[in-house]
Amino acid sequence: MQRPIRVLVAKPGLDGHDRGAKVIARAFRDAGMEVIYTGLRQTPEQIVAAAIQEDVEVVAVSILSGAHSTLLPRIKELLKEENADDMLFVAGGVIPDDDIAFLKEKGVAAVFTPGTPTTLAVEFIREHVKR
Amino acid sequence: MKKEVEQAFRSALEQYEQQIERTTARFPERRDVFYSTSKAEVKRLYTPIDVEEIDPLEDIGLPGSYPFTRGVQPTMYRGRLWTMRMYAGFATAEESNKRYKFLLQQGQNGLSVAFDLPTQIGYDSDHVLAEGEVGKVGVAIDSLKDMETLFDGIPLDKVSTSMTINAPASILLAMYIAVAQKQGVSKDKLRGTIQNDILKEYIARGTYIFPTAPSMRLITDIFAYCSKEVPSWNTISISGYHIREAGSTATQEVGFTLANGIAYVEAALAAGLDIDSFAPRLSFFFNAHNDLLEEVAKFRAARRLWARIMKERFGAKNPKSMMMKFHTQTGGSTLTAQQTENNIVRVAIQTLAAVLGGTQSLHTNSKDEALALPTEQSVQTALRTQQIVAYESGIANTVDPLAGSYYIEAKTNQIEEEAMDYISRIDDMGGAPRAIDAGFIQREIMDAAYQYQLDIEKGDNIVVGVNKYQVKEPSPSGLLRVDLSVGDKQKEQLKALRAERDNQAVERALEKLRAVCRSDENVMPVIIEAVKTYATLGEITDVMRDVFGEYRQSVII
Numbered sequence: 001m002q003r004p005i006r007v008l009v010a011k012p013g014l015d016g017h018d019r020g021a022k023v024i025a026r027a028f029r030d031a032g033m034e035v036i037y038t039g040l041r042q043t044p045e046q047i048v049a050a051a052i053q054e055d056v057e058v059v060a061v062s063i064l065s066g067a068h069s070t071l072l073p074r075i076k077e078l079l080k081e082e083n084a085d086d087m088l089f090v091a092g093g094v095i096p097d098d099d100i101a102f103l104k105e106k107g108v109a110a111v112f113t114p115g116t117p118t119t120l121a122v123e124f125i126r127e128h129v130k131r
Numbered sequence: 132m133k134k135e136v137e138q139a140f141r142s143a144l145e146q147y148e149q150q151i152e153r154t155t156a157r158f159p160e161r162r163d164v165f166y167s168t169s170k171a172e173v174k175r176l177y178t179p180i181d182v183e184e185i186d187p188l189e190d191i192g193l194p195g196s197y198p199f200t201r202g203v204q205p206t207m208y209r210g211r212l213w214t215m216r217m218y219a220g221f222a223t224a225e226e227s228n229k230r231y232k233f234l235l236q237q238g239q240n241g242l243s244v245a246f247d248l249p250t251q252i253g254y255d256s257d258h259v260l261a262e263g264e265v266g267k268v269g270v271a272i273d274s275l276k277d278m279e280t281l282f283d284g285i286p287l288d289k290v291s292t293s294m295t296i297n298a299p300a301s302i303l304l305a306m307y308i309a310v311a312q313k314q315g316v317s318k319d320k321l322r323g324t325i326q327n328d329i330l331k332e333y334i335a336r337g338t339y340i341f342p343t344a345p346s347m348r349l350i351t352d353i354f355a356y357c358s359k360e361v362p363s364w365n366t367i368s369i370s371g372y373h374i375r376e377a378g379s380t381a382t383q384e385v386g387f388t389l390a391n392g393i394a395y396v397e398a399a400l401a402a403g404l405d406i407d408s409f410a411p412r413l414s415f416f417f418n419a420h421n422d423l424l425e426e427v428a429k430f431r432a433a434r435r436l437w438a439r440i441m442k443e444r445f446g447a448k449n450p451k452s453m454m455m456k457f458h459t460q461t462g463g464s465t466l467t468a469q470q471t472e473n474n475i476v477r478v479a480i481q482t483l484a485a486v487l488g489g490t491q492s493l494h495t496n497s498k499d500e501a502l503a504l505p506t507e508q509s510v511q512t513a514l515r516t517q518q519i520v521a522y523e524s525g526i527a528n529t530v531d532p533l534a535g536s537y538y539i540e541a542k543t544n545q546i547e548e549e550a551m552d553y554i555s556r557i558d559d560m561g562g563a564p565r566a567i568d569a570g571f572i573q574r575e576i577m578d579a580a581y582q583y584q585l586d587i588e589k590g591d592n593i594v595v596g597v598n599k600y601q602v603k604e605p606s607p608s609g610l611l612r613v614d615l616s617v618g619d620k621q622k623e624q625l626k627a628l629r630a631e632r633d634n635q636a637v638e639r640a641l642e643k644l645r646a647v648c649r650s651d652e653n654v655m656p657v658i659i660e661a662v663k664t665y666a667t668l669g670e671i672t673d674v675m676r677d678v679f680g681e682y683r684q685s686v687i688i
Contacts, residue, residue, distance in 0.1 A: 009688075014248035014264050016337015019377045019464070019580055025688045026581050039686040040337050041252075043260065065248055066504075066613065070263025094468075096503055097606035114468040114501045115597045117588050 005129055007058040010038040010047045012075065015065035020092055024060065027118035033058075033125075044071055048078040051087060057129050060121075063093040073106040080107075086130050092121070132179055144178060151175070168422035168592075169380035170582065171545070177537035185540055190435070194530045196450075198438040200431050200543065201531040202489040203454040208527035213485075214492035215517045216293060218460065220245035220270035221504055222617045224280035227270040231285060233507065237514060241323075242285070243293040243494060245269030246303070251338040253299045253672030256621035266617035268504070269295075273625050274667045278306040279313065288316040292323035293368070293458065293492075298340035300327040301349050302671050305659040308361070324365035324414055324458070327353060330391040331370045333567045333682065335377040335576065340672065343564045345679035349654065350395060351402040354409040356655035365414040367395060368458060371433075375418035376464050378580020381429045382546050384418060386553030387563075387572050389437060393554065394563040396445055406445050410452030419481040419488070420462045426481070427533055428542035430457070430488025436547045440554075459485035460494040466501040470596035471607060474498035478513060482520045487533055493517055503610040570687045577687065625667065632665040640664045641674050648678040 009025040011018055018040060029035045036054045038047060051059050059079070063071065072091055079085050091103065092112035100111045109128060112121050132140065165173045185191065192198055195205030204210060217234055219242075220227045231242055246269040249261035255273050256265045265271050272278055282292075287310065296303045304325050311321055329346040332339040339346070350367065357366045371379075371388035379387065392413065399409050417433065420426050437455040441447040461481035466474045478495050485493050495513040497505030505513070521527055533539045553575075560566045567573070586592040593599050640661040647657045661671055 014252055014260060014338075015268070016332070016335075017376075018337065022577050022688045023378075023581055023584050026577075027584070029688075035688070037686055037688045039684050041260070065264055066267035067263035070615070094501065094503070096610050096612075098610075115594075117598075118584060119588060 002131075005033045005058060005125060005131075006036070006054065006056040007033050007060055007125070008036050008038065008047070008051045008054055008056040010042050010050070010059065010061045011040050012042055012044060012047060012061050012063055012071045013065045013067045014041055015063065015067075016040055017064040018062070020064070021062035024062065024092060024118055024121060027122060028060075028125075031122040044074040044078055047075055048082060048084070051079070052082055052084055056087065057131060058088045058090065058125055060125075061091050063091065063095070066094075068093065068095050069099055069102060072103055072108055076107040088125065088129050090121070090124065092116070132183070140179065144180070147176075167381070167425040168420055169382060169425060170579070170586075171380070171382070171425070177541050179537065181537050181541040185544065190544075191534060191540070197442065197453055198435040199454055200435040201534055203434070203456055203491070207489060207530040208486070208521075209530070212521050212527060213490055214241045214291070215239050215514060215521075216241040216243045216458070216492045216494055217510060217514055218243040218245050218295065218494045219510070221247075221268070221611075222266040222270065222613050223620060224270055224272065224277040228281055228283055228285070230507070234510075234514070235285070235290070237511060238518065239514060241291045241293065241492060244281070244295065246294070246296055247271045248338065250668060251296060251298070253302075253340050253668060253676070255625060255667050255669030256618060257625050258669060261618070263615070263618070265621050266613050271617065271621050272303070272306070272668060273621060274628055274665050275306050275309055275662045276624070276628055276665060278303075278310050282310050282314075286316070287311045287314055288320040293326075294323065295326050297326050297329055297332050297336075297338055298346065299668060299672055300325045301353055301654060301658050302662065302668055304353065304364075305655065305662045308659055309663050318361045319363065321361055322363045324368050325353070326370060326416070327367040328370045328391065330394060330563055330567060331373050331388070333684070334374060334387065334572050336373040339682045339684075341675065341679040342682045343568070345675075346682075347394075347398045347564070348402075351399045351404065352653045352655055354399050354412070355402070355404055356653055357412065358404070358408045360655075364412065365456075366409065366412045368414050368416040369395065370416040372416050372418045372460055374576060375420065375462065377576050378464075378583060379576045380579050381420070381422070381425050382549040383553065383575060383579060385429060385433045385436065385546060386550035386557075387576075388415065388417070389433065389440065389550060390554050390557040390563040390566070392437065393440065393444075397562065400445070406441075406447045407449040407452050410441060410445075410447055411449060411454075415455055415457035417457050417459050417490075418462050419459050419485040419490075421465050421477055421480055423480055423484050423487075424533075424538060425542060426484035427487045428539050429546050430459075430485070430490070431531075431539070431543045432546035432550065433457075434489070435543070436550055456491045458492045458494070459488070459490040461485070461496045463496055463500055466496060466498070467594060467597050468501040470602065470604065471498045471502065473596050474501070475512060475516065479516050479520070482516055483524070483526065486520055486526055487531075489531060499607070499610060502607055504613070506609060506611045568685065570685050573685075573687045628665060628667070636664040637661075637666045637670070640666055641670060644671065645674050645678060648675055
């Protein structure tokens with residue numbers, strides 16, 4: 001049997017809206033994944049350090065503050081610097097469509113906006129995780 | 132009911148139920164069990180039997196009298212409509228000032244200030260953690276200078292201002308007082324509210340700074356200071372709103388909010404304050420969700436339960452101490468990113484709930500808020516929704532019109548009982564701060580939130596446009612964007628401020644603040660002194676961080 005997928009669920013930036021992060025963390029767990037949740041107010045540096053330390057295959061960030069275009073590309077850059085670029089990097093939150101194209105260009109594999117069923121995020125990860 | 136009437140009624144009810152059995156055998160109902168949004172079972176029919184234990188005087192009473200089930204004012208909206216208060220603020224103080232003037236022009240009668248996250252967490256715009264966040268979800272305030280710009284041309288003796296600020300509430304209140312003084316408005320003329328509710332920040336909203344004990348001390352310092360110096364100011368807005376947004380049920384919203392309220396009262400009593408000196412200035416803040424009748428019952432239950440707690444548990448004598456006055460905001464998490472026009476209808480239903488529930492003020496969300504900050508146009512529609520309910524729907528013409536409905540009264544009772552049950556459990560744990568440290572409240576909310584999501588995914592909960600009646604639609608356009616230059620602008624202004632102010636005066640004020648933080652003296656007067664020297668929000672908060680330390684969140688999923 002394959003070992004479970006390891007996911008880091010992270011909250012970058014200062015916003016405290018963690019309902020989405022916690023719901024998706026539980027959904028990943030119920031789908032058989034191993035989930036580590038960072039808690040609030042994580043800098044890109046902290047998130048990448050946690051991802052490496054926990055040896056995860058997926059970094060899933062939740063952001064609702066509007067700071068996504070600053071913080072998400074930074075996380076991706078740091079992952080590259082740490083040679084952890086093979087980690088699947090996905091995001092969710094209140095993110096306008098116009099910004100999604102930009103974020104994908106910057107290496108975010110998928111952006112899940114409000115109303116997305118958790119099952120869709122689970123499927124995406126199963127299909128795209130590199131192992 | 133008279134005995135013979137009751138007998139006749141009971142036998143008629145029996146017949147009805149027999150008939151229902153036959154009918155449903157042939158035409159089954161849409162589902163086996165019906166639930167409210169909060170997953171409370173809803174019966175097919177409510178009758179006088181459901182409300183026979185209710186005492187019309189003791190339990191329901193009359194508007195303006197204990198236990199205030201029917202409202203805190205004797206005439207409610209016949210006297211004066213609720214305050215229409217739209218939460219607004221973004222980018223710089225100049226831009227927000229323009230939005231406020233626009234809203235006042237549109238007939239709004241109170242301001243409600245949204246601060247950006249660095250301000251809410253006590254960081255200046257040039258702090259490394261503020262990167263990308265400046266001006267995003269609210270206005271950036273670094274010093275008294277920004278606050279002067281924010282209220283430029285707005286006479287502070289004429290408007291009431293609500294500020295959504297918690298951990299650094301003392302600092303923003305100090306700045307407001309200082310701006311008023313510059314306008315020549317004395318403290319006793321100021322009307323407004325600071326949210327100042329740290330417990331729900333630990334539970335649900337996340338903008339905490341200091342650990343629990345010093346946070347509670349700051350809050351009681353504000354209570355004590357304002358009771359003498361700013362008597363018309365609401366010193367706290369004990370908030371269920373964010374608890375509900377985090378996914379709680381209606382009952383949990385009432386139970387956890389009132390448990391937090393009890394903790395604040397106990398802290399103030401422990402600091403030696405007299406209950407009737409501060410309790411009249413406590414105010415509350417609730418959510419208005421889609422389940423119209425459940426929400427109306429929730430507001431009524433909350434009001435009655437708080438009155439009983441204040442009178443019976445804390446021995447308040449002044450009826451004003453027992454009155455639960457509250458602000459309401461429509462439920463942000465009920466809005467969908469899909470078919471955003473539908474959100475206008477949701478907001479209208481929620482507005483009805485808030486008004487039928489007897490709110491004192493209301494913010495209505497705009498249709499585009501699941502996507503971005505609202506545009507001026509969508510804010511106007513949201514405000515118009517309130518105005519239509521106020522002037523066209525007729526529901527404001529009689530007080531508490533749903534009272535006496537079998538369902539509403541039974542539901543009011545049920546929510547009060549279940550909320551009281553939560554309060555008792557929290558009491559057993561040693562009060563709300565302990566229950567939060569143990570993660571109990573967060574876990575209960577999370578369980579409800581996850582259940583709600585699962586019910587949507589199973590199709591047990593229908594959200595129109597999301598899991599039923601979906602359409603393919605183009606990307607929304609014309610969303611409001613805050614551009615990143617706001618951060619640079621704030622940084623430049625900070626640099627200029629630090630160069631031109633009297634830095635020795637700033638140093639002296641901050642040292643004085645440090646000494647007072649270490650003592651048990653009230654912090655408010657020294658904070659006011661400090662903001663007047665143009666010490667920044669970040670500098671003041673840093674001194675307090677130094678003395679008080681920082682809160683560490685317990686991570687619960």
